[in-house]
Amino acid sequence: MELCSFLTIDTFITNPLTHDFMRKALFMSSLVAAVCGFLSSYLTLKGWALMGDAVSHSVMPGVVVAYALGLPFSLGAFIFGVGSVALIGFIKQKSRVKEDTIIGLVFTGFFALGIVLVSKIKSNIDLHSILFGSPLGISLSDVKQTVFISLLVLVLLSVFRKDLMLYCFDPRHAKTIGINVFFLHYLLLTCLSLAAVVGLQSVGIILVVAMLITPGATAYLLTDQFDNMTIISVLSAIISSVIGIYVSFWFDLETGGSIVLAQTFIFLFAFLFAPRYGLFKFKKLISGYKK
Amino acid sequence: MESTNFQNFRIDVENICVDYNGKVALYDANLRLKPGQICGLVGMNGAGKTTFFNALTGFVNISKGKIRINGESLRSAQIYQSIAYVPQNEGIDSQFPVNVWDIVMMGRYGSMNILRCPRESDVQAVRDAIERVDLTEHISTPIGNLSGGQRKRTFLARAIAQRASILLLDEPFAGVDIRTEKLISELFIQFKNEGKTILLSTHDMIHVREFCDLVLLINKTVVAYGETSEVFTPENITTTFGGISPDFLFGPES
Numbered sequence: 001m002e003l004c005s006f007l008t009i010d011t012f013i014t015n016p017l018t019h020d021f022m023r024k025a026l027f028m029s030s031l032v033a034a035v036c037g038f039l040s041s042y043l044t045l046k047g048w049a050l051m052g053d054a055v056s057h058s059v060m061p062g063v064v065v066a067y068a069l070g071l072p073f074s075l076g077a078f079i080f081g082v083g084s085v086a087l088i089g090f091i092k093q094k095s096r097v098k099e100d101t102i103i104g105l106v107f108t109g110f111f112a113l114g115i116v117l118v119s120k121i122k123s124n125i126d127l128h129s130i131l132f133g134s135p136l137g138i139s140l141s142d143v144k145q146t147v148f149i150s151l152l153v154l155v156l157l158s159v160f161r162k163d164l165m166l167y168c169f170d171p172r173h174a175k176t177i178g179i180n181v182f183f184l185h186y187l188l189l190t191c192l193s194l195a196a197v198v199g200l201q202s203v204g205i206i207l208v209v210a211m212l213i214t215p216g217a218t219a220y221l222l223t224d225q226f227d228n229m230t231i232i233s234v235l236s237a238i239i240s241s242v243i244g245i246y247v248s249f250w251f252d253l254e255t256g257g258s259i260v261l262a263q264t265f266i267f268l269f270a271f272l273f274a275p276r277y278g279l280f281k282f283k284k285l286i287s288g289y290k291k
Numbered sequence: 292m293e294s295t296n297f298q299n300f301r302i303d304v305e306n307i308c309v310d311y312n313g314k315v316a317l318y319d320a321n322l323r324l325k326p327g328q329i330c331g332l333v334g335m336n337g338a339g340k341t342t343f344f345n346a347l348t349g350f351v352n353i354s355k356g357k358i359r360i361n362g363e364s365l366r367s368a369q370i371y372q373s374i375a376y377v378p379q380n381e382g383i384d385s386q387f388p389v390n391v392w393d394i395v396m397m398g399r400y401g402s403m404n405i406l407r408c409p410r411e412s413d414v415q416a417v418r419d420a421i422e423r424v425d426l427t428e429h430i431s432t433p434i435g436n437l438s439g440g441q442r443k444r445t446f447l448a449r450a451i452a453q454r455a456s457i458l459l460l461d462e463p464f465a466g467v468d469i470r471t472e473k474l475i476s477e478l479f480i481q482f483k484n485e486g487k488t489i490l491l492s493t494h495d496m497i498h499v500r501e502f503c504d505l506v507l508l509i510n511k512t513v514v515a516y517g518e519t520s521e522v523f524t525p526e527n528i529t530t531t532f533g534g535i536s537p538d539f540l541f542g543p544e545s
Contacts, residue, residue, distance in 0.1 A: 045387060093312060162407035166397055169387050176348045176376050177401030177453065178369035224433035226388045 016249045025135040029241040032202040035150045037237030039195045040216030041230045046168040052212040054107035056196035058084030060114025068121045081193025133204035133256035203256035214263040221274040301488040307356030316342040324488045331503035332492040338510045340492040372401040375450035377460045398452035420452035440471030460491040
């Protein structure tokens with residue numbers, strides 16, 4: 001029905017904006033995308049994709065417990081997010097099991113605990129919105145908290161931007177010149193836990209890892225400059241969110257899934273057509289054609 | 292009893308032990324180096340060379356012993372950025388999105404403000420360092436597009452820009468071209484004249500004889516330490532390399 005009404009591209013864009021919930025969803029998702037996109041550069045370069053997966057799933061019981069106790073859900077998420085990494089480190093040190101196996105078992109264990117808690121604790125937690133996100137139905141208190149956390153993470157990442165880059169590139173040099181790598185390690189983990197919390201509102205806990213990995217991976221294919229990588233990562237995350245929300249509005253699709261699919265398509269586009277690192281290496285093709 | 296003025300030593304390592312989760316990697320290791328000395332760190336793979344560097348950079352904690360740098364603690368050395376570490380090419384992610392300028396600028400981070408905004412003096416130091424290693428035309432080249440030798444020179448430039456008094460070089464001659472090898476040799480002489488102290492690990496015995504005033508042979512602990520002419524003997528080398536004859540390592544000419 002609605003499909004018939006968008007006769008022009010103009011209507012396609014402006015019509016959803018007449019709805020208050022759509023404006024809010026677009027703003028919130030873009031903010032969340034900016035946070036996750038920024039962080040994504042570091043996770044991609046540090047090789048923390050699996051860690052991102054682990055932390056984003058492990059925050060689940062923290063969110064549930066925080067909701068039940070009336071605490072800010074960021075606090076619960078932070079404790080369980082960092083706790084899961086500490087547990088992974090502890091088991092790795094004290095057993096002969098390999099790290100990827102430990103990560104897999106710890107995060108699924110935490111995730112399962114979260115699901116069990118949701119079913120046991122009587123509250124108004126909507127499991128579906130935690131699992132799949134609900135950017136269109138975000139409440140005012142959630143908006144305030146998400147804006148606060150997002151700005152906090154953006155400020156932290158901006159201030160320690162170069163230190164974190166050095167930490168990802170050459171931690172030993174960072175240590176040698178007196179930079180506190182222990183602090184940077186936990187700063188990155190803290191930002192990861194917080195980003196997982198804000199990201200889960202947008203795309204849900206299952207897909208939040210995509211927000212933390214895909215934009216960085218896309219940007220990594222498109223540039224050899226760290227600053228450009230951050231900018232591309234943030235922009236591709238924001239663009240995907242906007243596309244995802246519009247597509248879900250017009251075609252009545254799950255919003256979280258649409259956002260992540262948009263990100264995946266942008267990544268595939270970069271994978272195929274990135275000038276230097278794409279499958280078809282356009283730069284070479286063009287220079288070959290000119291000759 | 293002999294009185295020792297710690298200030299005389301750039302590096303003073305006393306009976307250090309390092310273990311990783313209870314597994315001993317290095318024990319009772321000693322080393323004393325003065326300004327202007329070049330020391331070769333020689334041992335097999337797994338003999339503790341990297342662990343020794345890790346301990347000196349504070350990258351691993353020592354379980355026993357003492358490390359003093361310029362007479363002060365390792366923490367002071369980190370704050371004053373007295374130590375520069377030049378990694379092996381293999382130890383670096385060559386696909387990381389940084390270029391020569393970015394990497395050399397990292398040598399200045401320790402003396403910048405928290406946002407790491409370069410001042411004019413930092414820019415000048417980086418430019419001079421890049422010029423000294425002859426990479427001016429590659430200033431914007433991404434690390435992934437550099438040859439092994441150029442990469443090594445980039446990290447040497449970072450150490451120069453840092454203005455450290457102690458240089459730790461992990462296999463400086465491994466996988467480099469003749470041009471880089473010549474440049475590194477020239478830099479060693481300049482560093483020596485500037486009073487810098489150099490500790491380098493190498494598998495190449497000929498380079499030890501060529502450049503090093505002192506040699507530290509290790510195999511989990513110090514096998515022998517002293518002036519190269521005295522310590523670098525076939526017997527000591529055989530002990531260090533677990534019974535392998537120096538003929539095999541140097542060739543029958545040695």
